[in-house]
Amino acid sequence: MQDMKEYRKLNFSSGPAQLPMEVLEEIRDDLINYKGSGMSIMEMSHRYSWYSDVHQEVIQRLKTLLDINEDKYEVILMQGGARAQFSMVPLNIANRRRKGAYILSGVWSEEAYNEALALDSGYILAGEIGNYEGIPDYNLEDIRKDTSYIHFTSNNTISGTQYKNFPKTDLPIVADMTSDLLSKKVNVDNFGLIYAAAQKNAGIAGVTIVIINKELLNKKNNLPASLNYFEHIKNSSMLSTPPTFSIYVLNLMTKWIENMGGLNTIEKINLQKAKLIYDYIDNSSLFYTGLAAQNDRSTMNITFKLPTKELEKLFLDEAEKMNIIGVNGHYLLGGCRVSNYNGITKDDINKMVLFMKEFKEINSDKR
Numbered sequence: 001m002q003d004m005k006e007y008r009k010l011n012f013s014s015g016p017a018q019l020p021m022e023v024l025e026e027i028r029d030d031l032i033n034y035k036g037s038g039m040s041i042m043e044m045s046h047r048y049s050w051y052s053d054v055h056q057e058v059i060q061r062l063k064t065l066l067d068i069n070e071d072k073y074e075v076i077l078m079q080g081g082a083r084a085q086f087s088m089v090p091l092n093i094a095n096r097r098r099k100g101a102y103i104l105s106g107v108w109s110e111e112a113y114n115e116a117l118a119l120d121s122g123y124i125l126a127g128e129i130g131n132y133e134g135i136p137d138y139n140l141e142d143i144r145k146d147t148s149y150i151h152f153t154s155n156n157t158i159s160g161t162q163y164k165n166f167p168k169t170d171l172p173i174v175a176d177m178t179s180d181l182l183s184k185k186v187n188v189d190n191f192g193l194i195y196a197a198a199q200k201n202a203g204i205a206g207v208t209i210v211i212i213n214k215e216l217l218n219k220k221n222n223l224p225a226s227l228n229y230f231e232h233i234k235n236s237s238m239l240s241t242p243p244t245f246s247i248y249v250l251n252l253m254t255k256w257i258e259n260m261g262g263l264n265t266i267e268k269i270n271l272q273k274a275k276l277i278y279d280y281i282d283n284s285s286l287f288y289t290g291l292a293a294q295n296d297r298s299t300m301n302i303t304f305k306l307p308t309k310e311l312e313k314l315f316l317d318e319a320e321k322m323n324i325i326g327v328n329g330h331y332l333l334g335g336c337r338v339s340n341y342n343g344i345t346k347d348d349i350n351k352m353v354l355f356m357k358e359f360k361e362i363n364s365d366k367r
């Protein structure tokens with residue numbers, strides 16, 4: 001049999017994203033006969049202990065990895081993608097009476113704001129639609145009296161910017177961490193609510209992690225059960241049949257992170273990988289130019305452009321010939337983007353840098 005690693009592409013997609021080989025191999029080994037059950041985990045009732053053990057285990061692992069205070073926070077596993085949270089957050093936290101203050105730092109934060117606005121539950125605290133090169137400044141004094149939370153997108157997947165810190169306020173901070181949760185240490189105590197779809201650093205699409213401060217839960221919010229955090233918690237994230245396979249993969253990813261040495265180690269590795277690419281871009285005599293403001297650069301999504309559109313197209317075509325895929329920028333922004341999630345190894349990044357160097361050597365006269 002051909003070595004699996006030989007024909008695998010180098011996949012720098014912004015998500016769904018490349019998984020660690022160790023995780024893929026475990027999935028392969030478990031796939032048809034999960035732990036001797038005679039079934040795949042995809043096929044079995046979510047009430048069977050093989051699955052329910054996984055369900056409990058992953059919630060516990062998330063609590064341990066993120067050092068979550070169980071007295072203060074609940075962890076929920078949900079469906080509907082991160083996007084479902086764009087409406088669940090205002091519905092549950094602002095509850096049609098108050099408002100969320102939104103910081104527009106990228107396309108996804110804009111989408112989150114639009115949902116809150118449609119529910120008459122959001123206003124823009126800072127940022128300007130379409131201007132996402134850097135992280136906008138915000139002034140906490142501009143917060144309105146009827147505000148019940150401040151919404152941030154911690155990592156802007158499309159433009160490639162990332163928050164390094166969050167403000168200290170009396171108001172709960174809600175953060176969409178879809179593209180950086182589990183890529184680094186986070187102090188959960190600083191947040192009222194964190195949500196993240198899994199398909200970047202935490203596994204595959206289909207499950208969204210929600211971490212919520214119990215003080216934000218309201219039993220009498222008159223919301224339909226499926227849109228009500230309280231009901232999901234009451235039913236131990238099994239209000240609907242859970243996305244069992246996605247949760248199983250999330251469990252393998254959290255186990256993999258533990259085996260790697262936990263989030264501090266993962267953070268160091270991700271920073272080192274990002275630095276390799278950014279350093280090369282910055283020393284490429286402007287053949288490659290970073291698209292994000294220097295101080296706000298993301299460790300997760302590295303965005304850059306080439307001197308001309310023609311060179312960019314050639315770059316992407318040549319990359320594909322070398323089995324390097326997913327490097328095209330988002331269609332709204334253009335340019336190129338290397339996503340540097342947990343499943344990308346240092347070796348993968350070294351190969352990318354080598355490809356960028358060789359491409360520049362061959363093509364720099366075409367500028």
Ligand code: PMP
Nearest residue numbers: 081082083108157176178179197
């Ligand atoms: N927020 C961020 C920061 C994202 O990057 C994405 C997806 N790329 C989303 C939200 C939307 O996630 P989903 O597709 O799971 O709804």
